[in-house]
Amino acid sequence: MISTTAAFAFSWVCGLVLYKLFTTGRRKKTYPPGPPTVSILGNAHIFPKKRAHIRLTEWSRMYGDIYSLMIGNGVVAVISSYAAVKELLDKQSSITGDRPNFHIGDVVTGGVHLAQMQSNDPNWSLMRKAARSMMTVPKCNEHLPIQRAEAIQFMHEILENPALYPKHAERYTYSVISSVVYGIRAPNLKGQEITDFYHFLDLWNRYNEPGRHPPVDLIPILKYVPMRWALWKREAKVVRNLRQAHYYSLLDRVQKRVDRGASFGAFMEQIVQDYESTGMDRELMASLGGGLLEGGSDTTSSYLKTLRLALVAFPEAQHKAHEEMDRVVGPDRLPELQDIENLPYIRAIIKEVQRWRPPAPLSLPHATSQDAHYGGYVVPRGATIFLNMWAIAHDDNLYENPEKFWPDRYIKAEFGTRDGVDVSAFRHTLGFGGGKRICPGINLANNSIQINTMNLIWAFDFLKMIDSATKRPIDVDVNNYTEALLISPNPFPCDMKVRSPQHAELINQALQESASTFQQFEDILP
Numbered sequence: 001m002i003s004t005t006a007a008f009a010f011s012w013v014c015g016l017v018l019y020k021l022f023t024t025g026r027r028k029k030t031y032p033p034g035p036p037t038v039s040i041l042g043n044a045h046i047f048p049k050k051r052a053h054i055r056l057t058e059w060s061r062m063y064g065d066i067y068s069l070m071i072g073n074g075v076v077a078v079i080s081s082y083a084a085v086k087e088l089l090d091k092q093s094s095i096t097g098d099r100p101n102f103h104i105g106d107v108v109t110g111g112v113h114l115a116q117m118q119s120n121d122p123n124w125s126l127m128r129k130a131a132r133s134m135m136t137v138p139k140c141n142e143h144l145p146i147q148r149a150e151a152i153q154f155m156h157e158i159l160e161n162p163a164l165y166p167k168h169a170e171r172y173t174y175s176v177i178s179s180v181v182y183g184i185r186a187p188n189l190k191g192q193e194i195t196d197f198y199h200f201l202d203l204w205n206r207y208n209e210p211g212r213h214p215p216v217d218l219i220p221i222l223k224y225v226p227m228r229w230a231l232w233k234r235e236a237k238v239v240r241n242l243r244q245a246h247y248y249s250l251l252d253r254v255q256k257r258v259d260r261g262a263s264f265g266a267f268m269e270q271i272v273q274d275y276e277s278t279g280m281d282r283e284l285m286a287s288l289g290g291g292l293l294e295g296g297s298d299t300t301s302s303y304l305k306t307l308r309l310a311l312v313a314f315p316e317a318q319h320k321a322h323e324e325m326d327r328v329v330g331p332d333r334l335p336e337l338q339d340i341e342n343l344p345y346i347r348a349i350i351k352e353v354q355r356w357r358p359p360a361p362l363s364l365p366h367a368t369s370q371d372a373h374y375g376g377y378v379v380p381r382g383a384t385i386f387l388n389m390w391a392i393a394h395d396d397n398l399y400e401n402p403e404k405f406w407p408d409r410y411i412k413a414e415f416g417t418r419d420g421v422d423v424s425a426f427r428h429t430l431g432f433g434g435g436k437r438i439c440p441g442i443n444l445a446n447n448s449i450q451i452n453t454m455n456l457i458w459a460f461d462f463l464k465m466i467d468s469a470t471k472r473p474i475d476v477d478v479n480n481y482t483e484a485l486l487i488s489p490n491p492f493p494c495d496m497k498v499r500s501p502q503h504a505e506l507i508n509q510a511l512q513e514s515a516s517t518f519q520q521f522e523d524i525l526p
């Protein structure tokens with residue numbers, strides 16, 4: 001009897017194992033369609049490691065505006081239409097506003113990070129509320145003087161050393177956010193804060209390269225491998241220590257300023273003062289400031305780098321922009337933010353840069369906390385959702401010749417679309433994500449984008465470099481981009497020349513006049 005029961009149990013276990021092996025990786029009929037799966041892996045073996053947005057876009061052309069990839073038993077849904085974003089991310093935001101598990105990220109951040117935490121975590125709500133209240137339109141308008149002064153310094157840096165444009169763009173974006181958040185600016189590229197920040201960000205990006213780490217989120221037991229055998233743990237610890245030191249040191253400087261009764265109007269001063277009523281401890285405060293610095297730096301500088309690439313590669317657009325700028329603003333003064341209302345072609349350039357090369361082509365991944373529904377399909381609880389901004393922005397059915405940088409499309413139609421396209425679900429903020437996770441920095445980012453696009457077009461000619469041997473212009477490669485989740489152009493040859501001595505003189509003069517604005521952010525006391 002015992003042997004019969006044992007035999008029965010044994011065959012039952014074998015059957016279960018076989019069933020699991022057979023079904024793991026298989027797509028359920030209720031899920032969105034997708035590429036054929038294989039046992040156990042599903043689609044894991046074909047998931048692109050680099051330039052994922054390009055492959056995911058090819059699949060969206062085959063499977064439609066929602067499809068799924070199976071990673072083992074995990075489901076990844078990829079959406080690539082305005083309608084799908086509206087239905088899934090915006091309308092069902094309460095159940096599609098989580099983030100997928102990201103263990104290595106948690107090790108680096110201690111699990112406390114605005115962009116990574118789950119939306120039911122009360123600390124996420126606390127930080128998110130604070131971030132949003134700090135970056136309303138009126139609050140951002142209060143920071144316009146420093147944003148404008150930094151943009152003038154940016155132009156001046158290009159005048160002095162145009163070859164370092166990408167570095168100047170990074171200094172600009174870091175300095176604006178650091179001034180707004182901490183009241184501490186980065187006056188030049190050699191400063192300790194900016195050097196430290198980009199050092200650990202570079203390390204983190206490199207450590208995150210696909211394939212560098214074991215798949216800890218898929219095979220959780222790997223989390224328990226001891227540190228001495230787990231390179232990823234040692235690397236994550238290095239970044240964690242550098243990151244923590246940086247953000248605690250910035251926070252301490254704000255705390256000391258508040259203690260001595262001074263104020264530079266920085267966001268963190270208020271947070272430090274209110275910490276008892278808000279319930280934010282030191283770790284949360286440090287993480288909040290850090291999340292904003294990280295969220296706003298690479299994204300805004302990516303825009304500025306793409307703007308330069310587009311103007312060099314598409315001289316016709318540059319010519320039209322110069323013509324408009326000369327007509328509306330002229331050479332006798334710098335542009336002001338209000339001028340944007342009278343510069344439709346410059347506004348079209350801004351929209352086209354964001355469509356043509358969105359800094360976050362797959363946005364940041366969302367995750368579902370319950371089953372969500374779209375187009376008759378189920379996106380099950382625990383699934384990851386990618387908003388494929390690239391697929392939407394490069395959809396030939398929506399946009400004529402989508403690969404071309406052609407701002408005129410936005411002069412012809414509000415959303416730049418072909419005639420007859422239904423734009424009822426369209427919105428200009430798609431590049432900033434959706435639902436309850438939509439980027440909280442939109443207003444600050446838009447001010448930076450508008451001020452700098454006007455300034456740079458007003459001040460400079462963007463020219464192709466001349467090859468010293470052949471004396472011919474060197475073409476730029478408009479597809480040579482970095483390969484991470486956030487993309488920006490790799491360095492390319494470009495010659496930026498100030499448009500006249502009068503333009504240079506006005507920039508120098510404006511920089512001198514900005515001295516008093518900068519002075520408010522010179523946090524030199526210990």
Ligand code: HEM
Pocket residue numbers: 114115116128131177291292293295296297299300303359360363364365366431432433434435436437438439440441442444445
């Ligand atoms: C051109 C500039 C920018 C672009 C294209 C951009 C884009 C994005 C995108 C696509 C997301 C993900 C949204 C989602 O998951 O649905 C995001 C999130 C975020 N962004 Fe931005 N962003 C920009 C500027 C900024 C700035 C200036 C700040 C702060 C000062 C900022 C802070 C953040 C934060 C903290 C998050 C995470 C929000 C959360 O998970 O709750 N971003 N951004």
